[in-house]
Structure formats: C-alpha cells, structure tokens
Amino acid sequence: MKPPWTEITLQVPAAGVDLVSYVLTDQGAAGVVTAVHKLDTFIPPAPDQPDIGDQTLHGYFPAVDNSEELCVRLRAALVDVAPLIPGLNPGDLLVRQVAEDDWAENWKQHFKPFRVGPLLIRPTWEQEQPAADETLLQIDPGMAFGTGSHATTRLCLEALVAIFSRKPPRRVLDVGTGSGILAIAAALLGAGHVVGCDIEEEACRVAKANAVLNRVEERLDLNLTPLEKIPGRFDLVLANILAEENVRLSAPLRRHLADEGSLVLSGILEEKVPLVREAFDPLFNRPAQLLLQEEWACLVYRG
Incomplete structure (x- = not known):
C-alpha cells in the first residue's frame, strides 16, 4: 500500500510563510507545517518567538501518482506570488511520499x-x-x-x-x-x-x-x-x-x-x-x- 500523502518541501523567507502556506492550501494541501524545529528534550521552543530567515515549509497533499504534474501546478501558483516574497524560489521543490504520522506530530508544537x-x-x-x-x-x-x-x-x-x-x-x-x-x-x-x-x-x-x-x-x-x-x-x-x-x-x-x-x-x-x-x-x-x-x-x- 502506498503512503497516503505526498509531501512538498520548499524554503520560504520567514515573511512569506503565511502567504505560501495559503497558496499551498488553495492548491489542495490538506495540511501545512512551517518552521519545524528539532525539539530539545529539556528546553521546549518559545511559541511566541518570531521566526527569522528562511523557513522550511512542508505541504501535505493526498497521494498522487504523478508528482511532477503537482509540482508544475504549484510552481505556476508560486510564480504568481513570488514578486511579493523577495528571495522565494518557486522552482525549488522537493517531493517524497509519507505516512500519516510523519507530519501529524510535527506541527503540534506550534x-x-x-x-x-x-x-x-x-x-x-x-x-x-x-x-x-x-x-x-x-x-x-x-x-x-x-x-x-x-x-x-x-x-x-x-x-x-x-x-x-x-x-x-x-x-x-x-x-x-x-x-x-x-x-x-x-x-x-x-x-x-x-x-x-x-x-x-x-x-x-x-x-x-x-x-x-x-x-x-x-x-x-x-x-x-x-x-x-x-x-x-x-x-x-x-x-x-x-x-x-x-x-x-x-x-x-x-x-x-x-x-x-x-x-x-x-x-x-x-x-x-x-x-x-x-x-x-x-x-x-x-x-x-x-x-x-x-x-x-x-x-x-x-x-
């Protein structure tokens, strides 16, 4: 059985995370995870601390057989908003197939x-x-x-x-x-x-x-x-x-x-x-x- 989700990962300047997240949601993402930090066992991240610099953003789409078609569609949508986000590279997308639990816990810390x-x-x-x-x-x-x-x-x-x-x-x-x-x-x-x-x-x-x-x-x-x-x-x-x-x-x-x-x-x-x-x-x-x-x-x- 193939994994239920296709994960799209890209780097997004911190100021553009909200907008890119919304674009991915509009294009069919069922969930979006941003600024996933490695958790220290004893020191939890401060939830109110603003993120700076490039952030790693993960969008989770229902599993597709042809991930290249999905990437083409996403790149086109990201090109439309790229002028609003200096430093965004719409072509820099990574793809992998993931299981349900791979992402479900990550965003809970935020x-x-x-x-x-x-x-x-x-x-x-x-x-x-x-x-x-x-x-x-x-x-x-x-x-x-x-x-x-x-x-x-x-x-x-x-x-x-x-x-x-x-x-x-x-x-x-x-x-x-x-x-x-x-x-x-x-x-x-x-x-x-x-x-x-x-x-x-x-x-x-x-x-x-x-x-x-x-x-x-x-x-x-x-x-x-x-x-x-x-x-x-x-x-x-x-x-x-x-x-x-x-x-x-x-x-x-x-x-x-x-x-x-x-x-x-x-x-x-x-x-x-x-x-x-x-x-x-x-x-x-x-x-x-x-x-x-x-x-x-x-x-x-x-x-």
Missing part, C-alpha cells in the same frame, strides 16, 4: 492555547484551563484547515466575538468551515443554529468531530452542500476563503444575509482589499469595517 474575547481556544493535547469567565473551545484540526492561529481565522474570530457582544445572531452560516472552529465558536457564544459548508469531505468529518468534542453538535449542521443550494437567510455569514472566491460568491453570500445581518469576509491579502470591495460595496448601503493583521485583511459588512 499550536498553543490562545484567547479571543471570552474564548480560550485550546488544542486537544494541551491542558490549560479556562478562567471562570471564559468559555473553552477545544479543537483538533486533523487534516482540515483552521487552528485559529492563522491571521485570517483570528481576524474572523475577533469580528465574530465583537458581533456577539452586541447582539448574538440566532442563525449563522460558515462558508468554508474547515476544522469547524468558527462555526463552533458561534455556537458556544450563543447562536441557536449554525450551518457550516465545505467542499472537502474530510473537512466536514473533522468539523463534526470537533462539534461533538465541544458538545454543540445538536446546533450545528455541517455538510458538503454548495452555497447556492443552502436554503434560508442568516443573521451572520462568515466566509474565510480566498479573495477571489469571496468575489466569485458575492451574489449568493449577499442573498443569504438577513436584513440587518453581518457578513464577515476573510482570507484576503491586504493588497486585494480593493478587488473585494469593488464586488461587495455596491451590495451594501454602509461601508465595510476593515480589520488588519500582518498582511491579511478582514471586511465586515452590515445588511
């Missing part, structure tokens, strides 16, 4: 508990306990995108918490749910019904497992239904997907938003904010709120 508003977001292998006024959100992303530590997801979480602090939305739609972290956060903060959709079957499986872990499965409907076929309108719509996908789905995203509802768009490079605003500004009477973190942006519209 996913540490963190807080957004009243939420303590904690991976399942950590033990930190929430304070008396905090709500615990446990997450095991498995092979799905979404630990919350990436700027795009964190921006969504911050926008979501702010919206719930004003008036908890009753119905929430999470487009591109990934690990289910945003859908679960909405349920834990008080949403009565949350729909999460994704194009990846594995993402839905992981999201459902995380919903059970957080005991909110009865309020979550996680499925593979295309956005255009999801019925109803929602008080809050979340779309943490790439800028171009947000633009492509602008009409159905707007249609699914209830009167006076909020639309949160993320996965947007700061330089692509004008592209997204060009598509969405005409659909709303009020200007978007712009949130920024690192090179990423989040837009919040009100219906």
